[in-house]
Structures are given as structure tokens and as C-alpha cells.
Amino acid sequence: MSIQSSIQALTDGYPPSMKRIAEVIIARPQAVLELTITELARLCETSETTLVRFARTLGFAGYAALKLQMAAELAAETAQLGAASSYGSDIAPTDTLAETVAKISGSELFGIRETAASLDLETLQKVIDAVAAAQRTVAFGVAASNMGARDLKEKLLRIGRVALGFTDAHDAVSSASLLGPRDVVIGFSHGGQTREVCELLRVARAGGATTVAITNVPDSPVTRDADLVLTTSVRETTFRSGAMASRIAQLTIVDYIFVGVARTTYEASVQALKTSRESLTRLRGDR
Template identity: 40%
Template sequence: MKGIVVQGVIGRMRMELPNLPDALQRVAEQILEDPALAAQASIVDLAERAGTSTATVTRFCRVLGFKGYAALRVAIATESGREAQARWETDIDREIEPGDPMDRVLGVIASADARAIQETAARLDLTQVSRVAEAIAGANRVELFGLGSSGTAARELAFRLERIRVPCWHREDAHKALTNAALLGPGDVAIGLSHSGRTREVIEVLAEAADQGALTVAVTSFDKSPLAEAVDVVLTTAVHETTFRLAALSALHGQLVAADLIYVAVAQRTYARTTEAFEVTARAVQAHRLHDEPTSHRRRAAREAADLARPVVPRSAAD
């Protein structure tokens, strides 16, 4: 059962639900309605409540990566029985209302984001992450592409990799991304980020990179999406919505976990180069950092800087 551990099964069902066939959706809905009850029900009981067959329930289990219903029941029982999970579901199931106090709003948001990070950590295939890191560490060129919120995660990964001397670029324009993907070749890496895995521009860029022989990587919430089907490696993230924050707006936390893991794995494999790069870059910006000085000195320096920045007005213009 690769990339799935018990603490992520409920969240995965919620995420996969919209993309499942009708019969499998009914099975998922019955489990999500009362996970504790589903953990105690027999396969026949669950099939009857979902209005389907036991064969469909078995198929549903395999779609989630389980060998059969017994393994799924164990996973559900383990997850639903945890006190932390119960607290999370209490928070997350209640929507944020316009009049809710800030402490409750913060609690719901923090619970959702923490759960997304935990489930992303559970879903990431570490063997595949290592494969990507090895490729990036030795790549001639790395191209990253994402739009909207996914573009933010792509930009952050590019910034980190650049800092340790990885030759990488983040493209915000689809035409630029496509033309640069066409210049990739064997030994290069292209990474596309898309929560839905259905963003046409990202799919086109990764497909072009694949045609040129580059290793292609998708960071997405849906491992059966069109983007996932078009690439060599899929790194699956998790997301939890809250009121006012739909899935695409909540996906960033999981994507950043995946990006951070890739970055650290690359840094591990290029330790000497990374350490030297840190030293060089730290020296380069050192002059722009404020040192601990007496408050009076800092105030005087600030006033002097403000005076230098103030435009000089000719006397004739001031008269």
C-alpha cells in the first residue's frame, strides 16, 4: 500500500469523492457519514447501505490502495478512534460563520492546515521524492511551472533551489514555459504544480518536456488526474477546505511541504556545494542586515536615511 497510511484514509476519501464513479461515491459517502459505524460494519452491511454490491465495495478498497475491506476497516477504526482526529473533525465539520469569534476561526483554520500537512506527509512516496532529488541534483536545467496558488509554491521551490546553485527557472507565463520546456532534454527536470491536476497549461508544459526526454514531475492532490497520467513521477499532496477557503486556496500548505522536502533532499545530496553557497550568499547580504546597536543610534541612522531619500526641491519651485 504505497503512499497511504492509516491516518490519511478519511481525508483521502473526501478528496477523491468528486472523481469517483457513482457506485463508489455511494460507498465513500456511507463511510464518511459515520466512520466509526463503517469500521464495525460487515462488507455486506456497507454494500446494502450504499445500494451496491460487495464486489463494488472491494473495488472501492482497491482504488484507495487497500487489498480488501478488512484492511480498510482497520485503517478507518484506527483513524476514527484517535482523540486528535475526533477533535479535528469536530472543528472542521462546523463551518465558519460571519459572527464567529476570532479564536474559533483560528482554531478551524489551524486544524485544517495542520491536517493537510499531516496527510501530505503520509501520502508522499519517499522513494519517488528521492528519485526526483537525485535527478535535480545532477540536472543541467530544472523548469518549474504552476499557476495561481500553485504558482506561489513553484516560485518558492525555485527560490530555494537557486540559493543552493541549482540551475532552475520558474515561469509564470504559459508561452514562456512551453518554449523553455521545448529546450529541455535528457538529464533535465520539469516540475508542474496543480492542485486539481486539470490545469491545461501545466499539462501542456509537462507533456512538451516529456517529449524532449526530460524527467517530468507532478505535484498534485489527485493521483489519477490528467496531469498525473502525463508525467513520470507523481507526488500527491492533501488539502482541507474551510469556509471562504476552497480547495485551490487551501492547497498551498501541502504543496509547500512537498517542495520543502524536495529542496532538503537535494541539499543533502549536494552538501558541499550547498554549504559553500550558504556561506557566499550570507556574506553577500550581510551589509543589508541591521546589527544590534543602541536605540539612539538606530533612530539617528533612520533619520539620516530618510533625509537622503527625501527629494531635493529647487528654491524657485518652493517659492
């Protein structure tokens, strides 16, 4: 995960002094390169010592190492997107249509790349194995996160798996309360705070089901009752282009799970897809 994406994922858990640093860097990442540690500390209304501690929360030995890596990160983003289309940059009312398209596509492309690069493949394999062996799989999310849940449910159904999806939280939680050790529940929550998804996983885990959280924030409430956690890596913006990217990143993880499960019974899955596609021939008007 990039420095900027890591900062966004950790911001809500920081104390006030570090949260100010995070907010400044998210809004103006170039400040890390342009300002001395003293100047940046003054801008963030904190101390140089706090800046060093902040750098260590991101895995760096100190502020100098953070600054060096940030320079490389910003240079790579500029080379790929151009200075006007930096990943995570917000959409402004003065942007042309071309600039808007570039910013959105750049955000989504980088979201997919960072998600793939930071994904824990061992955990992904465990999720695939659990779903492949499951008697039932329940997928649920709220608002935009429900799109990933619905897509996973529909894909699993097309290869003959028993999968359930819900749009109502009460239905989802009541269904999860009846699940057991042979079942899997997958909760989608970009910010990791969604109360309905947290409750779904808590209830499902209490019954013995395998619980999975798909989120952008590894250490968040939604992961507390998750046996397995898969993380996306996208950045939010004021205009919510980050929310658009989160949807794409979640759908990418859904595809990883779906293809992984399908490969466990390759021939049967291919035949199921062919049969389900042919069953719709008359509805499509094909001859």
C-alpha cells in the first residue's frame, strides 16, 4: 500500500496531533517534499518529535525515510498520470471534461493496482477455500458496498454455488443468525465502520460460520469479528471519486474470489456458465 493510502486508512485512529499531520499530507502531499520537518511541524501545529512518531506508524525509521519514499511515490504517480491528474486529487468545478475523466480513470486504475500489490495472497486463498467448501455463502454490504456483495452472489450462483445476498440489513442479520460451521459470511465495508456489517459478522461468527471482511481499513470495527480480512487500497476525496474507486477495488477482489472458486471445480464451473448462459438465449431473443 502506498504512503498516502496508508495514511488515509489510519487517519481515524490517530490522536489529534497526528491526525492533523495526516490531514495536511492527504490534502497536500507535496508539502512533505517542499517543507523542512520544522516547517511542516509548524503547519500541522505539532512538534518535530510527533512527526517522527507519525513516520514510524507508517513503518519508517524516521521522517527522512518517509520523505525519501514520498518523493519516489509522487514521482511515479506524476509519470503515470501527469501532474494535473495525481491519484487522489479532487475534482474541481474548473476542471475540463478531459481532466475529470483523467482523474477518475487514474483513481480507479491506481486503486486496482494498489489493491493487487498489497493483497495478502495467503488470506485470499483461505477465503477461496472457505467459499469453495461452503454449504452457503452470504454476502452483504450497505449502499455502494452492496454492489460488490451483489456481484459476488450473482457470480457464485452462475457456477452452481448456493449464495445469498440482501439489500435489507435486518434480513441479512436474521439470516446470518441461522448459519453454522459449514457456511461463509462476507461483509463489505469500505471505511470499516458500517454498523450493520459489523453486526452481521458478529452474529454469523457466534453461530460458527467463517466470517470475512472486505474493507479499506485493516484495523477497523468491521474486522473485529472477521476470521479473514481482505483489504482494498484506494484514496477518498471530497468529491467521492475515492468512493468510485473503492467500488472498483471491491469488484476486483470479488473477481479474484470468484475465479479462484471456479478453478477448484474447473470443468463443472465452465459447464455451469455455459448452461446458465444458454438458458437465457430465448429471453435475449437470440436464435
